[in-house]
Amino acid sequence: MSSNDQAAPSPVLELQGITKTFGPVVANENVNFDLYPGEIHALVGENGAGKTTLMRILFGMYRPNAGSIRLGGREVELKKPMDAIEHGIGMVHQHFMLVPSFSVLENITLGAEPGAGGLFDRGRAEEAARGPMERLGLALDPSTVTGSLNVATQQKLEITKVLYRGAKIIILDEPTAVLTPQETEELFVLLKKLAADGSSIIFISHKLREVFAVADRITVLRNGRTVSTTPARDLDASAVVAAMTGRSDVNLGRITRNAPEDDVVLSVSGLSTAKFEHDAALDSINFEVRAGEVVGIAGVEGNGQSALAETLIGTAAPLAGKIELAGTDLTRLAVSARRDLGLSYVPEDRHREGIPINGSVLEGLAAGTLRRHRGWNGLANAFPRALQAWGTDMISKYAIRTSGRNAKCHTLSGGNQQKIVMARELEEQPKCIVLAQPTRGVDLGAIEFLYDRIAEATARSCAVVLISADLDEILRLSDRVLVMYRGRMVAEETATETSREELGMHMTGAKALGTAA
Amino acid sequence: GGKAPAAAGASDAELSIGIFVDNAFGDGDFFDQAAKAQASLEEGGAAVNTYEGQLQAQNFAPLLQDAADANDLVFVLGFEAIDALIDTAAENPDTTFVFLDGVVDSAEVVSAEFRTAEGCFMAGALAATVNGEAGADTAGFIGGVNAPVIQNCEAGYVQGVEHVAPDMKVAAQYVGSFVDPAKGREIGLALKNKGAYAQYAYAGLSGAGIFDAAKSGQEIAPIGIVTDKSSLAPGKVPGSVEMKVDAVIEQLTEDFTAGTLKQGSQQSYGFAEDGWGMVYDEKILGADNVAALSELEAKIASGEVKVNVQ
Amino acid sequence: MNTQTATAQQADPQRKSHLPEGDRRRRPKASGRAGMPLARRLIQPAFILVAGLIMALVLIAAQGYEPFSTLGAGLDYALGNPASIARTLAWGLPLFVASIGVCLAYRSGMFNIGAEGQIYAGAMAAALAGAYIGPMLSGLHLLLCLLFAAVVGGLIAAGLGWLRAAWGVDEVLSTLLSNYIIMLFCAYLATSPLRDPARQSGTTKEVFDTAMFGEIMPRTQLTSALFVVIVLCAATWWLSERSVTGYRWRMTGESPDFAAASGISVKKARIASMATSGALCGIGGALLVTASQGRFWTEIGTGIGWDAVLIALISRARPVPAIIWVSVYCIMRSAARGIEQVSTVPSELSLVLISGIIIAAAARAGIFSQFTALKQRFAHVKGH
Amino acid sequence: MDWIDAFLASGIRFTTPILLAALACLPTAWTKDLNVGLEGAMLFGAFSGVVIGLSTESGIAAVGLTVLIGAACGAVFGYLITYLRVNVFVAGIVLNVFAAGATVYLLRSMFGVKGTLSDDRIPAMASVSIPGIDGIPVLGAVLSGHSILTYVSWAIIVVAALAVRYTVLVRHLKAAGEHPAALTAAGGNVTRMRILAQVWCFALCGLAGVQLSMGQLTLFTEGMTSGLGFVALAAVIFCRGKVLLLALMSVGFGLSSAVAVQVNASVMPPQFAQMIPYLVAFIGLIVLARTAKDGGIRIATPVLED
């Protein structure tokens, strides 16, 4: 796949001196990037480093403040996605760009419908879509409703769309975030085949393992600026991490923690739920968590993790089963009662559930304290001086970077928003805390900080349920790992004695062992 | 540029007269009839100010107070303003208030009542006559809302129909609104289907619907109310019951200037007092019928035919 | 693979900064209320006020009148002397209560478009309590009337809130439809079973004198209901903006999922805020009876509910701006009545104006950002 | 049998403006910019139809110009809600209030009349009686003898139903509502779709208004839409984007209004009869919320943060 030195082909794409600002935020600054035919070029960097922004500029979704774009040596101006598409650029976005209620065919052809006079020529569309679908091995009835497909298929559909448009340059923005290790492997085979056929691919991922598995070259962005562009074979993971973070002391290994105690804090038995939005229904889940223990729940998203988290905290009701916290039955209790008994919860969707996105930092921090005002106390002043002072303390204790306790939550960056949630939940001194994707979208520095807080909590005998899609996170923090597949617990492993590969096998359901515990 | 605003109430005229309506002018009926008095009053040298309550409860008292401040004589139309009127009149003894079309229980207010049932009786008689000519067996009545004043009219209408044609049926229906001509029209058509040819709508703007229906060629003979409505459906309106609000206002104004209008007095207007009148379309009705109806009018005026109020 | 060398740019002397790595990119300044300078906070109302004034002047001029003196005459009518001010204020008393009521519900995410119906229901309840119970000690009787109205309005709104909280019935549409149903039902009551036989129109019996607020300034209709309104506004402000309950309701409105996950009962907050909102609207209706009309009649509350909805929208459901806007609105309505008496400018002027003002207010952010974008594009063009 | 004919004919007359307004609103439901200002847009349509009809004495000019003016207003409205980011719910509510005030204001300042504008020179929409079908009971009443706009509304149903199946435009409208980013990424223009939906909405609402003021009547009265716009809105919400269901809902509301007209005070008090359409809508709303998987539609209310 790597081109030969003697041929020295010219790049199909050159980005030079790209700068893009959003108000005061500089997302890209003087970024250079190039791409050769048949090459897979990886783009890495921490959250907010400007990867997506750069790709959106390339796809005509943003106009850069400065810089030039050359395609096949000619400078072009990409004012809108259509321009990029016409120049043979296709993009698979970080979030699916599929209309759920449309059929597969309608989604593939959206924006380039064959037909005359504004009419949709179904026959021609099917014919035109057949080629790309076959290339990707997508054997689907074109009239299937897209929303009913699983994520891996939707991902392939996205690539089909790009091929349907005849793209020679394919941008993939974090395409593997929602795939199992096996599905990721399949995707890589596909990408390599496409590259061999002459397409050029830009591949964005946070998982260095994947980057090294497919990329010919790696470009690192930090704070919106290009740090380096290097052939993958000349690099190793620690060099890339150092380039991404600007630090060389980043701990990528296991977090040191105390050993769990013996008494059971949380016990779940026979828990079942109905199907839950985009998540699988729980099917008689059983497990226990001891004091000071971290139990990791691994699994591909959509296998019941969200349902489990919400049922534990009580925002969703189970059909059957029992949840006990230190001997007290929680199953019929409201969220506030569960929290009063010592259960805490860090929700997976920070913006929706974790913080009042339009509220102030203090309003986000104080939810726990204010929960205890009952009856007529509800008419009392919500934010007396003492509480305001407490809020300021929390901001400094958790190193939340904000202009003050009255700043609106949406003005904070993701990592700092997550710190608000963690501060609130840990300050409750819970007996048990449910962490759902606690570090999603949070960069390495903040992650380290949050892991330390979790370790502190376990030292106080707090039981931790850690639900995460990130296997590394689970392996670094947990004592035991449970794997969920289609709403069931299919495996239990000791964290120090298992491997990514083994967990990955469990996650695909390949090694279903029956219910654990 | 542009005109400078007039100074409220401060005019050189000897006499300032206010006309207050609880809703707004433009009802095509009662209020507009009152507004007709404005021209002749101004010709007579008086200044006329108008006030619209817009059916907003909160407007009545302040506007009546404004009217009291700016005028010597104030005519008040509309039942909803009665309470505000009583209070304002009590607080402003220097202004004479006349309530039109109803009896107000107050020593400071002049009440001028139109005997609605009488007018509607003649409408009924006219309807029965028209039906008789056309061979229809039902007279239609359309009410704005089922308020007592409308029911009172309906009662008079029924008596009028019975008086002329004892066997004739009356089909009555309410619109539920004074401002929905589309529905008025539909109700007119519904009544037509029940056999009603001559129809009488005591329903404000909603009544315009039946004239519209007649104009567009439907088999309906709409009878006008308050004023001559023949222009709304030329050639289709056999006659109208006139409510001579303007004449009564002029009459009462004369009484006021003459000093004979006593606060607290109660006047009542029917055919005898020239509060009601009729206009007929002789081309439609024929001279004989017009003569017969005129005779009936006279009988009501003389008291020979009694109309019972509900 | 071609040996394109890395374009290392770590060392860029010009970007040396005393800030730590992470802070290099400037973050947008917090726009918290406390942090906003006074000038910035005044820009919005000033913009809207100027827009409104210009619209008013243009509309008056279009009618062929001298704009400034005509508007002046109107404002003089509305605010010229203490009695005018009292009259203007008296006009708005029910609207104050209804508006903060609607705001309260909006704040918890419940778009109570049913204010109109709740006002009618409250007016009917107060009229019945005033006419069929008593006479008794005036204060007690008034309290009873307001209480009745609050309970009836509150129950209606709570029911609709429950439909939303428990069954997910969209409250915008359900409250909208409830308006028609309630108003027609009240009209039925007033024209048939509960009609005052002494009257020719659809009204209930007159309430006892003990159920009427006393006038505190003669001939202005300004009654002691003013004090009730002040207390209610203050209490609602506290409830909504300062209290723990208000916090729960606000969170429910702004981020319902956050509220649910942090232990606030979203269902309870929705029902309770609707109930309180309905109760306030009901009291607004009661004031129409006990501070003004003395009885219920079929169109007693025409339009007040919609006025309240508009005011809640323009004030973004904040109680203090709502109170200011009601005052502005009262002045506008009053001035329009004044203008109508001295010219032929229809008093619908005020409705046209308020619509224009709300759109100007709602579009303000967009206008400014369009303006900035334009400026940027212009700069861009010049830069090339 | 006669009364059935009369009832059905009346039902269809009630249906036409509701149907036109509902069809107008449908694309705005697709783009998720549900226009709650139908009432106001119809009122303006009714007004403009009569004013143009009066000055040109031509029905065709009245319809044509009203539709054009409506389209222009729709473009302005679309500009407001897209470029100027005015919440569509706020804009809709304000439109209703604005129309109620402005039509009265204009009526008074342009014609010096209050209440009603009625004139012999206002042309009426032609009504079409279809020979042959005309005399057949029931069928004749349903199919024949209506205003030409009634047939136009039926034609629009057919066109809309076909458009949903076969055109790219409707696909883009729906995509603009359901997943605007997907449409943008595919090279479509979300803003254009959103504005287009409003243009269509206002143009057709204009037609609905003309039907009221010149199809059913030949006059304009203040506030003559009297709640029809909200009924149409309910129909749009209940139909969940489906054209034929929308037509059925509109007919349902039209017929229940016709029932209210037929029902006599001796059967039930008139207020209860008038309540029927609203009760039907209210109960429908609850049934929808109870039966739909996603709990029915939510109106896009504004976020009221600073």
Ligand SMILES: Nc1ncnc2c1ncn2[C@@H]1O[C@H](COP(=O)(O)OP(=O)(O)OP(=O)(O)O)[C@@H](O)[C@H]1O
């Ligand atoms: N539309 C926007 N308005 C304002 N700021 C933006 C916008 N889009 C991106 N940003 C900011 O620009 C910076 C770069 O964001 P970008 O999405 O490109 O990061 P990324 O490298 O893709 O991060 P991630 O790994 O989280 O996907 C961030 O600080 C982000 O907050």
Ligand SMILES: Nc1ncnc2c1ncn2[C@@H]1O[C@H](COP(=O)(O)OP(=O)(O)OP(=O)(O)O)[C@@H](O)[C@H]1O
């Ligand atoms: N869509 C957006 N519109 C406006 N501002 C945005 C947007 N997205 C992000 N921002 C702003 O950009 C800034 C950077 O956000 P981002 O989450 O990308 O930062 P970060 O570098 O990842 O921070 P952290 O390390 O804390 O995660 C924040 O101040 C945020 O408010």
Ligand SMILES: [Mg+2]
């Ligand atoms: Mg990204």
Ligand SMILES: [Mg+2]
């Ligand atoms: Mg971040």
